[in-house]
Amino acid sequence: MLNNPIIGARTNILCVIGHPIEHSMSPVMHNAALNDLSLDYIYLAFDIPPNDLEKAILGFKKSNMKGINVTIPHKEAIIHYLDELDPLSKQIGAVNTIKNEGGVLLGRNTDALGAKQALLDGGxxxxxxxxxxxxxxxxxxxxxxxxxxxxxxxxxxxxxxxxxxxxxxxxxxxxxxxxxxxxxxxxxxxxxxxxxxxxxxxxxxxxxxxxxxxxxxxxxxxxxxxxxxxxxxxxxxxxxxxxxxxxxKTLNGLDMFVNQGAIAFEWWTGKKPNVKLMKEIIIEELGNK
Ligand SMILES: NC(=O)c1ccc[n+]([C@@H]2O[C@H](COP(=O)([O-])OP(=O)(O)OC[C@H]3O[C@@H](n4cnc5c(N)ncnc54)[C@H](OP(=O)(O)O)[C@@H]3O)[C@@H](O)[C@H]2O)c1
The missing domain is CATH 3.40.50.720 (NAD(P)-binding Rossmann-like Domain)
Structure with missing residues (x-):
């Protein structure tokens, strides 16, 4: 049940794009965290085939799409359509998170930071x-x-x-x-x-x-x-x-996934998400599959 009372004309939109996309856990994880803080945002998933990437991203740029996660197969190709990259994503040559600042698209790689943080937290x-x-x-x-x-x-x-x-x-x-x-x-x-x-x-x-x-x-x-x-x-x-x-000693990919999402969430909204809740919702989703 959503805490956000109404999805209205001012609601900020976030999304993940990929091809295919129907198995992505990002929408359920981000919407849970957005609702937890009662933020006026919604997070959606779009299946964008490679040939449509340019049209899609130029459309998002002109819209109220505030943030975009990018997954397989677009993480490298997306760079052509971005206005600025942070030094790490430039080095890596791949972007998984975009912020739309009034039509200027900024790219980062939160997979990299998410994995490093997961390893440090994992001891x-x-x-x-x-x-x-x-x-x-x-x-x-x-x-x-x-x-x-x-x-x-x-x-x-x-x-x-x-x-x-x-x-x-x-x-x-x-x-x-x-x-x-x-x-x-x-x-x-x-x-x-x-x-x-x-x-x-x-x-x-x-x-x-x-x-x-x-x-x-x-x-x-x-x-x-x-x-x-x-x-x-x-x-x-x-x-x-x-x-x-x-x-x-072992570590699975859950913390990396939740960390990359949490870094993106904070970058887009300026708020720290409830990481514990994000983790729980993924575990629950995996159990339902
Ligand atoms: N936990 C997280 O947050 C997170 C984040 C990103 C990705 N992932 C996971 O990481 C995995 C890879 O993602 P990616 O983005 O790096 O994909 P990718 O760019 O497509 O790379 C896949 C890599 O795996 C190799 N590979 C694929 N199938 C193989 C097979 N049957 N035998 C041996 N090697 C094989 C490929 O080798 P070739 O070069 O020979 O094709 C390539 O090096 C996926 O399972 C994805 O779900 C997890």
Whole structure:
């Protein structure tokens, strides 16, 4: 039940755009937080195919759309239509949050900040550590750049090796971190798993509905390895279950997701959202699926 009495002509609109979009948890999470503070806002979801991105974003720019979250597949392409980027999203080359300031579109990457905050809150000390990141897509880019300031060394392991090598080179060129790109074969993972402090899965392997698979064999895990799986559906992936059996510290993708949403919410509305409520509503939604 909404606390906001009326959606009226002055109601501010927020949204998420992606393709597809019907599985997004952002509307339910943001509307719960907006209602909790009785803010005159509504958060909607729009399915925008890539060919319609330009028309959609130019329309939003001229409207009372105050903020936009951007998800797969638009996080990189959207940059062409924005007026300003903050330094981190410029480095990453991807944006997941836009603020519309009277027709001027500002872009940020709150995935990066959300992941870093989740790791710190999860008890992982980043300074000088070595990371193995599985995947070299948008989330891997955001996380590797966010961690590059404090991390000691980053290995990126990806199904398409060239993408891992390209991201590692960009990291080395744009930041001071030592980074290496590799393939994602068992042999490569075996050679790296024992030499790093943290393993971060940014591939969709293990995500609903194919929940019985893991991106890395259980034999390659060890109790000293911190395991961060950024998937949040399910909350306990096969990888995290395997890691827990071995005694490793683990973190799922829920805090990253809620953090990126909370940073965006505060940027748009100027108010701090109820993060506990945002988390609870996602857990409830996942339970209903
Ligand atoms: N918790 C959060 O807040 C949060 C935020 C963002 C994303 N995510 C999750 O992170 C995952 C990735 O998102 P993204 O935006 O980075 O996607 P993306 O840009 O499409 O990248 C996906 C990456 O995973 C690899 N991959 C895909 N399927 C694979 C498979 N079957 N085997 C091996 N590698 C595979 C791809 O490798 P190739 O280069 O070889 O194609 C690519 O490196 C999704 O599950 C998404 O839900 C979570």
């Amino acid at each position: 992982f000390k980043i300074e000088g550590k070595k990371a193995l990141i599985l995947g070299a897509g948008g989330a891997a880019r955001a996380i590797s750049f966010a961690l590059s300031e404090k991390m000691g060394e980053i290995f990126i392991s990806n199904r398409t090796e060239e993408k891992a090598i390209k991201l590692a080179k960009e990291l080395q060129d744009k930041t001071k971190i030592k980074a290496t790109g590799k393939d994602m074969s068992e042999k490569t993972l075996r050679s790296l798993a024992y030499s790093v402090d943290i393993l971060i899965n940014t591939t969709p392997i293990g995500m609903y509905p194919k929940i019985d698979i893991s991106p890395i064999s259980k034999d390659l895990l060890n109790e000293n390895l911190f395991i961060f799986d950024i998937i949040y559906n399910p909350l306990q992936t096969r990888l995290l279950k395997d890691a827990k059996k071995i005694g490793s």
